[in-house]
Amino acid sequence: MPYFSICGVPNCPNFAHAVFVANYLSEKLPNFFYKKIEKIPREWAVFLDELNRENKWYTHESPVIWKELYQWGGTKYLIGGLSEFWEHVYCYYGLESLIPKYALDELALDNLRFFADKRRSEARKVKNVAILGAGQLNSAILIQDLLEIKTLRKGGVHLVFKLYDHHQNIDRSVFQHLNDTALHFNSTSFFGDFNLVELYSSAEDAMADSDIILNLDDYNPKDADFGKHMNRCTIRMKMLADHLLVAAKRDAKIIFAGSGPLCYMATALSKACSEMFPNIVVITADKGFPFVTAASEETGIEIHRISAPVVWGSIGVNCFVDIRNAFFKADVYRPYRCSLTAPKGSTLPLGVVSSELRLMGYKIKDAGVIERKVKNNTKKMEDLIGRASLFSKLRAIGLLLKLWYADEVGDEIISLGVRSNGSFHVPKGMFFSQPVKLSESRVWVPYSNYPLKEKQTKKRIKQCILHAKDVFGNLGIMYDPDDGFDEDWDDYSKYLGEIGEGEEEEMYE
Template identity: 30%
Template sequence: MTTDRCLIVIAGILEDCTFNHICFIAKNLSTILPNFHYRSISKSSAKWDCWLKETCDLYKWTHTKSPLIWREIGLSRTHVNYIGGSFQFWELLHKYYNISLYLNKEELDALQADVLLAHNIESQRSKLLQIQEKYCLIMIIGAGRSMCLDLVPQLLMTKELWLSRGIVINLYDEPGCFFKLKRIFKDARTTGAGLNTVNIVENIPDGLKNCDILIYLDSLVREEYEGTDNWLQRNYKTIANLCTQINEYAPSHMKVIFCSRCLPCFYANIMLELVTKLSSTNIVVASAHYGLELIYTFVSSLGLTQQNFGCPPVWGFLGISHFVDVHHMIQKCDVYYPNKRALNLNENMILPLGIQHSELRWFFYMAHDKYPYKNHFKRKALLRYQMGRSEDLPKCRAICDLLKLWYSKKESIGDEIISLGIASDGSFGIPKGLVFSQPVYLKECDDGLRIWVPFKDFPMPNMPLSIFQSLIDTAIYIKKKITEFKNCFDATNFQLK
């Protein structure tokens, strides 16, 4: 850098199209010409007059309107030369760079609209970054569920979610569940060494403001003798109301994880239909817990341990039907390859007789003639009888493992394949846009965002194709109900108006 470095400063009102035009030209010139440097100062129309007066008084200038342009010369930028307004700037460009530019009114208006849009996006992004740098804000709806007692401490101890001020978890449930939330609140105070906090919110909008992650555990179970349509309609109303609140109060970067006991894929499809504020890739359904629940009893029945097994893939429209494919579960095996030295075995031999390495295998060779569900259902019934509820740890682990991968601070993401309910892209014969549990992996986009996409190379589930198609057809049928309910409620609201 030389001591005669020249910096052109362009100041003006953000809503001034001439100011934005000059900034646009200066920005492009700075990328083309190595010695052209500029800095822009934008002010709102309300603050411009006051700022302009202070600047002119400081440098003894006389200037009355936007834009104001000057030069700062030298490393310390103490030598300041007044250039003037837009006319003087165009003269400078023509004199030194032989550049003459003209835009008609339509082109100026289009440029102005683009600049204002970019400014608004950048302002929102900077606000979000300021929020995110402080703490990770999580909201749990349905926090009165039994699994929340285990889930909250595990979330607080998930380091991938920690930011400069830790984690804040907002709990919400219906008023009748307040005593359960109070217990969670009390237990959580002993976790996190002051970096984390747990709050109870009185309404959903308060929890959605600045929320980073929404975990939905609530569900409306089917009542005795209740018809399917009526049950689906009750659940639709609940999620539709939540969608309205998300569109109004939630930030656009919020991620939604459904892990409800009933109809989580149905909920996610409703949200994809009604929520306009969130990207479809931000709405997922945890499904790995179905595999985690099954793997223990199945592997134990074969005299093996879980240590070297991956979670089996889970397929289906969760809450209605699903299939755990134990045949395509991954097993890590240690394989020993003897060398030629092993053929001439000598008792005094010290050198190794072979090489041991690990390889991954499908578990089909052990599971092809086994029925994995028998012992699983027995164990599940026994747990429900003894504890009065289903096992919650697999669900907690599924959610936390998902978040660990999604929010990993590693520069390069791994190659983990997990089961997750996401909006399909047409892979595996699943219609595009249908939320369906399937094998997925985490993909990093060019803009740095991480999204879950189907792992297309994964084998199809080990079941007759006709049965798998019936799972898809059932999901399609139920998804059509969303459109019916939406049209029905839209018509009802129109009549009320």
């Protein structure tokens, strides 16, 4: 099976003619493959000289056509120019055709236009990041953090941040803040380069052609009526779904990172979209970061040795941080047998210190103490600065995107609100914060093998699920909220019991 390569200058009529013929044959014949290699005039001479030296050829004009057998990268067999290519095509495929000169000129012109468009698009490789509700968090810090993620700019890709906040048209201070942010970052770009930050007057325009959509809007209830507020949230998600279906890419990464009932919002958005958006997630890991500090103070374990705890539940409705099932890295002394008989003061090595992962459960007597400590610290911080803390949220966004755009899919397990697939008996389709892992197709999926050792943890997860199902069901988002749940949960509890529910407590008694 031959593989043809056609090299030439974009505005060369003979090159355009050869490409036209090869394209025609590739459409008609299943085993005809070709690729074209285009070089601008100032690159052509150098390229041709290197090609002749490599293959001991003596070609001197465009196009140069050769074939390789069986696969690309094999031995090159020179065919020649356009006339030799036509002779080859006639002998092997019986194709003959006469194309008038004016048609050849048109082909060359079209090919040149296509080449110019391709070069322009390659020169400006852009990844668009839409930030909705950009006035809620400190967007300048967020943009700076994202610019430091090298994998987002891999392959010479430029980041463009598209800011929008629905308050900007009614609150002058919000507009001024966004405008100052744009002026600051755009002033640092090179002369003649495109803007790094752009302001938009509508959410639909901001989301158009965006690869990442960060929703930072505040969805906290502004009045006491929870039902009315949730209905308003549903309406807002239906409006957002309309904008997404019109403007957004189907593979866009949609990240809810604001405040309020975010898992409910993500579920409502998913239900409202008539087409599937597989990359909708809710930032939840930030809820667990303060618990690491509090647990370190309570147990004396250094912070860098403690993993982020899993956040369970529907954010903004009912959730909790499972600090007892967080892992920490422990140093364990393992003595040698000779240590039993070695004389006092022996200089021989009597053992080795190794590291292992352990659960925090046996170190924490009462998780409620840590929860109250985090609550008090959070309240003190908010009273001191007059707003909610931002940096846990910003850190969680940055870590998520680092993992999502990593060169290789890792084995990290993080807390994230994702669409349930039935794991942990969360109803399918409901967005629920749980341990997740990145699949090979780079979609976040629940990590169903995460160990649940403690009865109290399973009980609280069940309460979160029941509460979320009740809220979602009453608002018409989930169907059959009570269908077979208790029986399924009992079966799941039995399964966990069979694999050793109390092993962790027995191990360290």
